[in-house]
Amino acid sequence: MSNIGKAFQNGKAFIGFVTGGDPSLEKSEEFIFEMIRAGADLIEIGAPFSDPIAEGPVIQRANLRALAAGVTTDKLFELAARVRRQSDIPLVFLTYLNPVLHYGYEAYFQKCQTIGLDGIIIPDLPFEEQEEVRAVSVRCSVDLISLVAPTSESRIAKIAKNAAGFVYIVSSMGVTGIRGEITTDLNAILAAVRSASDIPAAVGFGVSTPEQAAHIARIADGVIVGSAIVKIIEEYGERAGEHLFAYVQKMKEAISQA
């Protein structure tokens, strides 16, 4: 089992997302530690990209803020390395494929391994195209985390069978962003994942309230929250730390009681 498995060992996992470098690398580091202190089980760091086609407006704006702050691939690695030096929490990157390809697959994954990054989520690299990075990700012990969507249907079995780390279940159609309600039949998707694999399954996209989190925690192994966290950072900027702590603590509590 990879380090990512640890996130799911003590009950249901809370997975928190920040865009690396929003509003600055120093602040991202601080925010990550606030989330860890509040009980987050796994941290997802988003690599800013000029054209994040799977993101809604909240994370799009965070990407622009981070790029304007001068975040580069190497600076993002430095951020991850600083977090890793102080914590053994499971740590994954979310990045679009082009910055990885441009860095060089071999160099990128080796760097992840050196730092101690546990996994990578690439939203524009579906199952059929994973072949080009699968070997290097295995060699460097970086889990290539696969996504399953409401439209995946018969694809779920092969995706889950070949998945590493955890399966990221996309709760809803469309892009990331806060949603009032989630109408997808998550039970059916989870059943399909579980009949194909023992890998943990976490649900993300649209989750913002403790009620939603508790509902998902009753059926899935983990809850992923992105836009709601990034929105707090957008609202409070450099002073977001204490608000993030309070929010994550509240969400973690809801999940633990589920």
Add this chain to the structure above:
Amino acid sequence: MRAGRFGDYGGQYVPETLMNEIIRLEEAYHFYQSDTAFQEELSGLLREYAGRPSLLYYAARMTESLGGAKVYLKREDLNHTGSHKINNVLGQALLAKHIGKTRLIAETGAGQHGVAVATAAALLGMECEIFMGKEDTERQSLNVYRMELLGAKVHAVTSGSMTLKDAVNETMREWTGRTHDTHYVLGSVMGPHPFPTIVRDFQSVIGKEARSQILEREGRLPAAVLACVGGGSNAMGLFYPFIPDASVRLIGCEAAGHGIETKQHAATIAKGEAGVFHGMKSYFCQDENGQIAPVYSISAGLDYPGIGPEHAYLHDTGRAEYVPVTDAEAVSAFEFLAKTEGIICAIESAHAIVHACVLAPRLGKDENIIVCLSGRGDKDVAAIARYRGVNVHE
């Protein structure tokens, strides 16, 4: 070669949410490709509604003025809606209707593709929403109104650089949210498989007609065929039927904006690198961190940081050549064609005219070349006037 790959280029780099949708599209496309009723319906529309075949026009005064090879213009500007875009749009809209979709969405740069999609939606009784960069809605406000007249809803995209690439981003996001009744009519030979193949096939009518027309007129193949390249659909449509004819040079003219030595260009082959974006592996203008670079061209239709994957492959294998053409050169060619032939072409197409003017004098008078006049230039008149410092009121 894997399906949907052109060498290493192409592929399906899209969010999982869209995968089953594009797989179903590929299956449906293969089915209707050999369905006689569908093909007859499409040829009927192309003939009766779009006005095909388009003319292959011998530009006698242009030829005389250049003093070399005979110049022929493939008049896609004379199609209904004024550009080659209608060829692909009628094909995709008909396909969408056959697979039960009721709503079409599309990106547009200059507005030609958006107008074509809005037109097809009106014709086939489908809903239509067009995504257009806010900057382009201002550059091409007449086309926005035109689309609205046709019953489409036009969204001004305010993310990113507010141009064509951002319009594609936003259309993809929209499609990710709603596939059950909606087809994304991609406007060029780009995006995830099967789009580059579908669009190429629907646009190949340009090259097929041109090839038989030139053989009939001249009794020989052209020395070269030329077309402008943004994503590259009119070029791919013209090139494709000539690929097996090894003696025919295939020349794509990409937008060099203020010059490829500046940062204000959209010359993907000259200045881009291999990458993955908008669902495909191809060449893209990008920075040292793999961020997609802002691009620039006077032509909204060529103002795109990538190029279709089959063009990337034709470039790498040396089968096709790609040359950069600046704004200044394109504007001069736009004016030259108006004065010598009485044809006001799209500023996009004027990029290809530039290189025809370079090439024709170097060839013998017994030879001929074909330039794709991809669209008409009514939409550009105001911009050209502004470029020349003339204040016109639309």
